[in-house]
Amino acid sequence: MPCCLAAPHALLRALHSAARRGTAQARHLHDPDPDPDHAPDAVSAVNLELVTLTEDRAVITWHTGVAGSDDGFGRMLPAVTEGEVVYGTHPAHLNRTAAEDRDTAHHYVELTDLEPGQTYYYQARSRGSAATPTPLHLVKGNAVGTSLHGFGTHAGPYSFTTPQPPPGRHLLSIALCNDLHLGETTAGLVTGMPLMRGISQRLGLGPYPEIMGRALVEEAHRRGARLLLAAGDISAGGAPRDLSEARRLLDGFGTHGQDYFVVRGNHDRRGRQGLHEEGGDNFLDAFPASDGGSGDGPAYFARDLGGLRVLGLDTYEKRGNGAGSGGLSDEQLAWFRADVRAHKDQPTVVFGHHPLTVRNSPFPVTSGQRLNRRQARAILDAYAAAPGVFLHHAGHTHRNKRTLLPQARHVTLQEVGAVKEYPGGFCLLRIHTGGYALNYYKTSSAPAREWSERSRRVAAGLWPQYALGRSVRDRNSVTPRDLSGITPAAARISAAQG
Template identity: 30%
Template structure:
């Protein structure tokens, strides 16, 4: 039994292939379900203005999960069956579509090696479902092969919120960066915006005192990370940075920018099989991590719990507060 998701009005518990959804609950209330204790999130401030969704690390074209640089125990599906990236993304798209979201933001690693076929598979599935509501940037699996897809910088205007997608990738490299032009434009957008701003990229942020300072850092390089953190500290209407890349659920903060969260959401392609719902309220943004919960998706993601010697869930799932939380949209 695993407490997966909490919202102001909902608790979701997974028990292997069985999903227990408890809905219509009261905010900020402790319940006991199925032998587990769960407390719903507080009631958001203000009316619900709209909902959008994000997903990342979709990896069309991948055939073996659980390998690092070709080493480790691999997990795959039999030849002639539905490839697991297709399976997981198809069922995630179905769940996201049930929200009728205002937008769907895909935060990079659309493919395994950036081939036209893999890009086409991604576009065929996501564009067919969401049309012009779909917005995406590339990740390192595209940029490493110097494939340019998506936008380098895109504004997504939502009710009461401005979402900005930024391509953090570097051609020929697995890690990320931000250019002076991108940072300048973000700064200008924050100055001009009369609504709160949230930023979405593929790579996660380097944090002082926690990550080693090196140009081999796997996320956004330290100098660019510090520049973004300084921008967020300076522009008080910027209320969060949201990434993928690490295939884990994690939320961190840095003293210079106070309570602003720097968030990573796990991959959709294997355990836990994640995507994120965002509810925009007047004054509050609610992140609710969802596990793709069709029977076939749960069968695959429960298999891939065994990746990396069975240690993967401790890394990828994160704490409940990393998965589901509220962001104060009021300027600091």
């Protein structure tokens, strides 16, 4: 959960209601999963989500539990069973089936060979039980489709319409990710709410940040990403050991500074934990912004990648304990404005940890959730005069949210859900000559799916109302744009730091 996220006023009554179960929760802090060989007679299928929607595929997930059971947290014990999705182009004729190849409680089905611009109807089922959607009623959202079809019947079928693909030829794909939090042991601690217990990993299993970090690398490769941009909070507190472990995990994707790039978040802070005795910077020791860096230079940078300009921002370039709003130094802000002005027509992606704005949140928005207001306005002003900038990727909020602002409507501001907890994944940026698509993927390994389901209990189980994305469009979108100046060679550096 974001370190600066305050307890939600709008959800306060619901949180207090869930907190009354605190005594029962305390007796089950390490609740065991049932015997995986046990097949319960009564299965309930819940938490249905249409996670990913592209022009030719859809990823659908849900969870099965033992009906009538209670794990001590007010949730069902997981039930290992089969899963399938039946679908078609008419709600009364679901004539196609996609099934999983093994039984599980954490279901993940991918529909392929869909037609662009076509409306499909579907129902997810496990042992004859139709899956019901993740409720997003507090944010008036829709977790399962692009229309409200099926909601009146409780069990669907639900519907979605596939988008048209980005125009032109595919050039390259880039994984956008953030908030790995290596070293963290408890997810979802809420300041000022002592009964809102955090969620820890089950006894005997590996640390969840490492499980999710490895799954990120594997899934990004499998989805065809040739570059990876990690927008901060790589570690839980800037400790050298955690940053080194993050470097080891991300090196599984490729070479730092060539195949993947990293910027600082507030958890990678420059405070007491983030600076070592010699005065250097632990974060830059692990992830130098320039070749041969040793922790004594800036943590922001620019790269030319085959016609694509990538700017990495250090949005916590200040000493501190990780609290407060994001901040750039005056030197960095001046550098940024000059660079954007000098390359105003070049296709450009900017990434940094703190978002420029936080819109449509069910939680009260505090200054700690975003970049300093004055600096955010200065960045938007720079974008307004730079038609080449098309995407600003941020983390920190741990949610999926797409925002367009009137000051620079040609720039998509995309917040991406955290790697380390529910929904647990990354956004794939697919660049074509005539536009780009943004598609969110949950990591699909079995350990990652188990932890993702377990960590949805953050904020007394209300976390999905915030983190998943209020609509499918918050995590999947297509934007026409002339990007023909980018070449597939963008997988390698074509120029030194700008």
